[in-house]
Every structure is written in C-alpha cells, then in structure tokens.
Amino acid sequence: MNFFTxxxxxxxxxxAIAYQDLEAGQILFHQGDLTxxxxxxxxxxxxxxxxxxxxxxxxxxxxxxxxxxxxxxxxQTVYDCVAIAVIxxxxxxxxxxxxxxxLRQQPSLSEAFMAQLASRFHQTKILLELxxxxxxxxxxxxxxxxxxxxxxxxxxxxxxxxxxxxxLGITPEALSRALxxxxxxxxxARTKRRITLCx
Amino acid sequence: MNFFTxxxxxxxxxxAIAYQDLEAGQILFHQGDLTxxxxxxxxxxxxxxxxxxxxxxxxxxxxxxxxxxxxxxxxQTVYDCVAIAVIxxxxxxxxxxxxxxxLRQQPSLSEAFMAQLASRFHQTKILLELxxxxxxxxxxxxxxxxxxxxxxxxxxxxxxxxxxxxxLGITPEALSRALxxxxxxxxxARTKRRITLCx
DNA sequence: CGCATAGTTGACTACGCTCAACCCTGGTGG
DNA sequence: CCACCAGGGTTGAGCGTAGTCAACTATGCG
Numbered sequence: 001m002n003f004f005t006x007x008x009x010x011x012x013x014x015x016a017i018a019y020q021d022l023e024a025g026q027i028l029f030h031q032g033d034l035t036x037x038x039x040x041x042x043x044x045x046x047x048x049x050x051x052x053x054x055x056x057x058x059x060x061x062x063x064x065x066x067x068x069x070x071x072x073x074x075x076q077t078v079y080d081c082v083a084i085a086v087i088x089x090x091x092x093x094x095x096x097x098x099x100x101x102x103l104r105q106q107p108s109l110s111e112a113f114m115a116q117l118a119s120r121f122h123q124t125k126i127l128l129e130l131x132x133x134x135x136x137x138x139x140x141x142x143x144x145x146x147x148x149x150x151x152x153x154x155x156x157x158x159x160x161x162x163x164x165x166x167x168l169g170i171t172p173e174a175l176s177r178a179l180x181x182x183x184x185x186x187x188x189a190r191t192k193r194r195i196t197l198c199x
Numbered sequence: 200m201n202f203f204t205x206x207x208x209x210x211x212x213x214x215a216i217a218y219q220d221l222e223a224g225q226i227l228f229h230q231g232d233l234t235x236x237x238x239x240x241x242x243x244x245x246x247x248x249x250x251x252x253x254x255x256x257x258x259x260x261x262x263x264x265x266x267x268x269x270x271x272x273x274x275q276t277v278y279d280c281v282a283i284a285v286i287x288x289x290x291x292x293x294x295x296x297x298x299x300x301x302l303r304q305q306p307s308l309s310e311a312f313m314a315q316l317a318s319r320f321h322q323t324k325i326l327l328e329l330x331x332x333x334x335x336x337x338x339x340x341x342x343x344x345x346x347x348x349x350x351x352x353x354x355x356x357x358x359x360x361x362x363x364x365x366x367l368g369i370t371p372e373a374l375s376r377a378l379x380x381x382x383x384x385x386x387x388a389r390t391k392r393r394i395t396l397c398x
Numbered sequence: 399c400g401c402a403t404a405g406t407t408g409a410c411t412a413c414g415c416t417c418a419a420c421c422c423t424g425g426t427g428g
Numbered sequence: 429c430c431a432c433c434a435g436g437g438t439t440g441a442g443c444g445t446a447g448t449c450a451a452c453t454a455t456g457c458g
Contacts, residue, residue, distance in 0.1 A: 162436065335446065359404065
C-alpha cells in the first residue's frame with residue numbers, strides 16, 4: 001500500500017488511528033491472536049513469520065517503511081502469522097471495525113484500497129514467479145529487469161545487497177557472484193549504488 | 200476467488216457477462232493489451248506467463264477450474280502477462296466497467312470481493328515463503344502441513360503430483376524422492392490419492 | 399489390447415550453500 | 429588526525445543436494 005492510499009485512510013479515520021512504539025524484538029501480535037487491526041510501518045522494520053505446529057520452521061517477510069500489512073486480517077478472525085519488530089519501530093494502527101465501516105461508506109476509498117490490494121497481490125505473484133527461475137544468474141537478471149524503471153535502464157540499490165539477496169531467495173555470496181558474472185559478460189554495468197542494464 | 204463470490208458477481212452482472220471458448224494454445228490476451236475484463240475459468244486451464252523484453256524467459260501460473268484471474272487488471276490499463284489456454288477451455292468474461300460499477304454500488308459485494316482478493320494475496324505470500332525453504336524434504340513437508348485441513352491430518356491429491364511439484368518449485372523427480380523419504384522416515388503415510396501426516 | 403501419460407528409481411552432474419579469509423568503507427573515540 | 433572496529437561486500441575451496449537424462453513400471457483411456 002503506498003502513501004497515497006494510506007493518507008486517504010488517515011484522513012478518513014483520523015482519531016480512530018492509534019500509534020505504537022516497539023522495541024527491537026518486541027512482538028506486535030501472535031499467530032492465533034484475534035484480529036483487531038491493520039497496520040502500517042511508520043519507522044523501522046517489522047518481520048512477519050509463521051511457525052509450524054511441530055517444528056519451529058520460520059517463514060518471514062520484512063515490511064518496510066510506508067508499507068501496510070495484515071490487510072487480509074480485516075477479513076479473518078485470527079492472525080496467521082506473528083509480527084515482530086526487527087529494529088525499534090513505530091506502527092500506525094487502523095482498527096478493524098472503523099476501517100471496514102469507512103470502506104463500506106465510501107466507494108471511492110474502497111476502490112483505492114482494492115486497487116492497492118490488487119497491485120500488491122500482483123507484485124507478490126511476480127516475486128513468486130521469480131523464484132521459479134533456478135539459475136542465480138538468470139534470476140538476478142530478471143529481478144533487475146523487473147525493478148528497473150520501465151523507461152530507464154538503471155536500478156538504484158536502496159537496500160544492502162544482503163537484503164536484496166534475501167528477497168531473491170539466494171545467499172549474498174551467490175548474488176555477489178551472479179552480479180560479477182553478469183558484469184563480466186557485459187550484460188550489466190555497476191557503479192557505486194547503481195546498476196545499469198546493457199543492450 | 201471461490202464460487203460463492205463469483206456467483207454473487209454473476210447474479211449482479213448477469214447479461215453483462217460473456218463467455219468464450221478457447222482451443223489448446225489459443226491466446227486470451229497478450230501482454231500489453233488494454234485491459235477490458237476480469238475472467239474466471241469455467242472449464243480447462245489457463246496459463247499466465249510473462250516474457251522479458253530480450254529473452255523469452257517465461258514465468259507462469261496455472262489458473263484452474265473455478266478460479267478467477269486478472270483481478271488486478273481491473274485497476275490497470277494494460278495486461279502485464281499473457282493468458283494462454285493449455286487445454287481446450289471456457290472462460291467467463293466480466294467486463295471491467297460494469298464490474299467496477301457494481302462494486303461501487305454494492306458495498307457488500309465490494310467487501311466480499313476484497314475479502315477474496317485479500318485471501319488470495321495471503322495464499323500467494325504463503326507460497327512465496329514456501330519457496331524460501333531450500334530442502335526439498337522440508338518444503339514438501341511444510342506444504343503438506345499447510346494444505347492439510349486444519350483439524351484433519353490428511354491431504355487429498357486433487358492434482359497430479361507433477362502439477363504439485365510445479366507449485367512447489369521442484370521437479371517431479373525431487374518430489375517423488377522427497378515423499379519416499381518422508382514415508383521411510385515415518386513422517387507421512389501414503390495411500391492411493393491421499394497422504395496422511397503422522398505424529 | 400495398446401498407447402500415452404504419470405510416477406518411480408538410478409547414475410551423473412552442476413550449481414548454489416557453507417564456511418572461511420580477506421578487502422573496503424564508514425563511523426567512533428582517543 | 430589517525431587507530432580501531434563493525435558490517436557489508438567479495439572471493440576461494442569443498443560439499444551436498446536437487447536438476448538432468450534415462451530406463452522402467454504403473455495407471456488410465458481409447
């Protein structure tokens with residue numbers, strides 16, 4: 001969810017919105033807790049993880065500044081993952097009932113919300129398809145093509161390569177090697193914090 | 200999108216809905232076509248794929264009976280993937296404008312639609328997290344845990360293992376081996392078209 | 399009955415993970 | 429201003445696991 005829609009929600013809900021500060025490692029909600037709100041990251045990072053019943057197998061997704069999360073919780077009774085602050089963070093709390101009420105009353109707001117949801121759904125599907133590319137080299141190349149601005153051919157590295165590797169589902173070492181390979185092949189060129197696609 | 204919401208949409212839109220039959224390999228829409236509708240599979244299977252500009256690197260997702268697709272298209276101007284029938288198929292066409300209009304007019308319909316979107320978004324995120332499990336054995340086990348009915352401990356195999364392997368992002372051979380391994384470990388038991396989780 | 403496809407098993411290969419050492423940068427404090 | 433340190437990034441060596449290719453069996457359908 002981008003800033004725009006979040007701002008719309010803010011102006012609609014106003015005093016219904018609360019804020020909460022979290023220390024590093026603090027848990028915002030547990031798996032199985034009754035859903036009470038949707039959230040947005042004001043600062044910091046929140047990790048979403050889900051645990052199996054037997055093992056403690058962890059699955060995670062990092063929510064970053066300006067992103068909302070737990071939208072699906074609006075339509076479910078319990079959270080199906082845990083939310084933990086990885087660093088000291090601040091979240092905005094959009095309580096479930098007022099939010100649903102606002103969406104019901106304002107078709108335009110509802111439409112914007114839906115558009116955001118659809119867009120993020122689509123983004124996630126793209127990430128999923130990215131994972132089906134086996135070769136690290138090809139996967140990285142595809143990632144760069146996807147994240148480059150449509151007209152431009154450059155990618156600005158906003159996060160550490162470490163985090164990008166995480167998103168890609170490979171190790172930092174593999175990413176480093178893949179980039180080196182692509183560069184040696186002449187497929188990309190690298191400068192400080194920027195990668196440009198060639199040809 | 201499940202049948203329920205689709206039925207709601209059907210009864211609302213009625214004569215606005217058209218149907219189209221596709222032969223195997225026939226293309227429903229191209230990447231870059233102007234969006235004109237959302238679709239649902241009445242019979243057959245539709246493959247969604249996206250192509251890079253240079254290579255013909257393919258990414259795909261198979262839409263099966265009863266599922267809708269291209270929901271995000273409602274809020275975008277062009278399709279960002281191609282839709283191809285893998286076998287002879289029939290799709291229902293929900294034209295964009297009438298659908299958006301219906302959602303605007305009927306908050307309850309809009310809410311159901313949103314709930315479905317959120318649910319599928321969440322499902323996709325789970326699949327994504329599944330892909331970050333390296334080990335085939337662990338990934339398969341997790342998949343079984345996720346797809347088993349919450350109370351039950353059995354998984355009915357509705358699709359060929361081949362397709363499940365596809366969803367899991369591994370080869371059929373690897374899936375076969377993983378299942379054999381899990382069975383020999385006593386973690387699962389297999390019967391005809393059913394797998395039960397042990398302990 | 400025969401064919402096509404799914405599923406299984408085996409042998410080999412290759413690619414990415416692991417562990418480790420090293421370089422480089424930026425930040426901090428003496 | 430320099431010394432030190434921490435973290436990100438790169439590179440190397442070895443290993444393990446899933447992919448690939450292939451043969452074979454089982455199943456379902458005409």
